[in-house]
Amino acid sequence: MQVYLVGGAVRDELLNLFVKDRDWVVVGATPEQMEKQGFRPVGKDFPVFLHPQTHEEYALARTERKDGKGYKGFTVIASPEVTLEEDLLRRDLTINAIAKDSTGQLIDPYKGQEDLNNKLLRAVSDAFNEDPLRVLRTARFAARFAYLGFKVEAGTLEKMCQITASGELGYLTAERVWVEVEKALTAQTPSVFYKLLAKVGAVEKLWPVLAKQLTNNPDCLNWLDKAAQQAFSLPKRFALLGWGAKPVFLEELVEHLSLPKEYQKHLKALLFMQSxxxxxxxxxxxxxxxxxxxxxxxxxxxxxxxxxxxxxxxxxxxxxxxxxxxxxxxxxxxxxxxxxxxxxxxxxxxxxxxxxxxxxxxxxxxxx
Ligand SMILES: Nc1ccn([C@@H]2O[C@H](COP(=O)(O)OP(=O)(O)OP(=O)(O)O)[C@@H](O)[C@H]2O)c(=O)n1
Structure with a gap:
């Protein structure tokens, strides 16, 4: 079996950024072989294992085929025959689809390095459309890497519009969406996340009350960025999205987004300040x-x-x-x-x- 480093770790290393956690892909192994070597299975939906010592994630190479609606609506095929290239093909963006082997050699069949150099967020293939969360992930990466000059490639933007128009965003669980929102808030310019999602119609679909707020008070996005640049806590940053909103509207926003307590508190503080x-x-x-x-x-x-x-x-x-x-x-x-x-x-x-x-x-x- 062959083991490769993949995803965010390879991307961030190539961008000379701090590498948080490392994900690995294993080609040519069965779940039984993994368990024999001491790996602990953790994946509910996918064959993912934790390394006995490092506890890093090792996923068996897999392909996915969408055959239904929503997150659960696809079949996973993980077998020792699935190649590294097939596994990389089902991933979201080319910059996230570069692998590195144990000798340090990069395997980059979908030209992720070229896109890193050209600062482009580009879907690897049409398989991008198979997971609606990728609309939010792409917007989040656009926000995170905006300071480096990254943009979303035109065809990928088109895919984001298509997924949104298809209604697939409605099948995402609130938890998965919230993870992306919180990660986006950690960017230097979280406004990019909201602007991009608004552009593809996703703000309207996911948070119609917020969509109205962005139209009525577009300035709130400047305050959001300012709060991020001054290293405000995430709930405080988020509160600035309510900048300029009328009290009734702000209350509607809190309710509509069913926010965690700490986030509600800071929106309340904004409401208080403004009224x-x-x-x-x-x-x-x-x-x-x-x-x-x-x-x-x-x-x-x-x-x-x-x-x-x-x-x-x-x-x-x-x-x-x-x-x-x-x-x-x-x-x-x-x-x-x-x-x-x-x-x-x-x-x-x-x-x-x-x-x-x-x-x-x-x-x-x-x-x-
Ligand atoms: N909806 C998703 C989620 C993940 N991935 C793939 O799985 C890898 C790991 O995912 P994750 O850990 O969620 O993200 P990272 O890219 O590592 O980014 P971050 O630095 O934000 O953790 C990604 O790079 C990407 O190749 C994907 O294609 N589609």
Whole structure:
């Protein structure tokens, strides 16, 4: 049996990028032979094994034939007769279909190196259309490698349009789609992912509410990139997609995308930032009310998220003022007042009074 390094590891090595994980393809072996050598089978749908020591993935060379709808709708043929060239042919992009043998020799029947040099994302063959996830994968690679100048080749773009028009995207599970979205957010320019998906009609198919938002507030994509470039967390980056959206719409977006909690929190922070007049006001009373409404005293996380969004979107002066106000106001505690002999409901009243006083001093200084 012959073993080859394939996929992302070979591609990233050729691009002089850090190689995360390594995938291997095995030609000329049966599952029984693999298990005899200590490999552990893991693939539910495909014959994939984990190496006993490195735990890297070793997949038996296979071909796939689509004979139904959706992700499950194809037959996998894995046998010792399947050649390396056949296995590479069923892969998505030529830059992902280069293999390397144990001597370091590259096997590149579909000219992946040429496409790497020309910075082109090109489908290996018509087999591209067999997995609708490839529409999202290609958009994700376009976003990830945009800074190197990569573009999607015209014929491949056409295939992305065809898959989208066929309705096949509707068969993707939410989990697989979300994996691609999160990976796309790690790019320096995640906007490329959304622009490309919008161009082929996939945003409309997958997330109709977001499609409307991109039409009404195209600027949100610039903020998204800015958040990525400032190394914001992924949920914070994602929140910027709601930039400029009306509150009702933002809520619809959260609901429609059925987002993880952390993502919902940051979209909520954006919603808050965009709908609160107190945020841009420099009046001490309003700032105080704002802290109460946000419950910034006990749960500063949402407040912090709001302030960070403000900083990013250039309301730096107000953000600074709010941050300092909260810090100063929180430096006075109920315990101190009790120690001074204040009792019962008076504590709360006095606490609010002192906090407001501190904020007022700060606001007055800022306005001078
Ligand atoms: N829908 C898919 C998923 C994967 N592959 C092939 O399987 C390889 C490994 O897939 P994966 O680990 O998901 O992606 P990588 O290309 O390694 O990219 P990343 O760096 O994002 O992990 C890919 O390079 C590609 O050859 C494919 O053709 N079609």
């Amino acid at each position: 609160e007049p107190g945020l841009t006001s420099l009046k001490a009373e309003e700032i105080m009310q704002l802290f109460d409404r946000l419950d910034a005293w006990r749960q500063p996380e949402l407040f912090n998220a709001v302030v960070e969004l403000m900083e990013l979107t250039q309301a730096t002066h107000q953000a600074e003022l709010l941050k300092n106000s909260l810090q100063l106001a929180r430096s006075i505690s109920a315990k101190d007042l009790v120690a001074q002999g204040i009792k019962g409901p008076e504590v709360g009243v006095e606490l609010a009074k002192l906090r407001l006083k501190k904020i007022r001093e700060l606001v007055n200084n800022a306005n001078q």
